[in-house]
Amino acid sequence: GDSVTQMEGPVTLSEEAFLTINCTYTATGYPSLFWYVQYPGEGLQLLLKATKADDKGSNKGFEATYRKETTSFHLEKGSVQVSDSAVYFCALRNDYKLSFGAGTTVTVRA
């Protein structure tokens, strides 16, 4: 079946540091890929998406590129802020079902 593996946290960074969260997937067919973010006390929010190979999703300074050859969708941000502290989930959509990674907790210190 479909599955998503993302790097385990927690990740603690200083403000303005570079953030990478690795995500790899296993799926049949041609899934769409997503990153969701969950800020403290809030629900899941869609951060960015990519629907086909080589697509780059971007939002709020975050980027991820759909790499079919390595079955990866790593999340990056060049300069994090304290407000980026959250749990980040990588997900794939095959047919109508979303499969999620376990989530990575990111804490950014001032």
Added chain:
Amino acid sequence: GAGVSQSPSNKVTEKGKDVELRCDPISGHTALYWYRQSLGQGLEFLIYFQGNSAPDKSGLPSDRFSAERTGGSVSTLTIQRTQQEDSAVYLCASSLGQGENGYTFGSGTRLTVV
């Protein structure tokens, strides 16, 4: 509505009692999903509704769990004879089509079984 609304936001219940969780999707969204978020299990798919089609119930963990969607809008997730392992955050989401552009999630219902 403007977003996916879930109620109650928190529910504490005694083991063995039945609970009902409600989800009000975004108006016009034909698809509705229930997920469960628990420690150690991550986010698990429970059930999917699409329009008037038969729902995909393949993720429901036991026959104590059931869900319905009335009039293609509001959905209720019912857990009968609750157990402590049912404690989790239950998330509802809705989407246009089959979620090609992602789902919109509600804030969830935190269920605690004592």
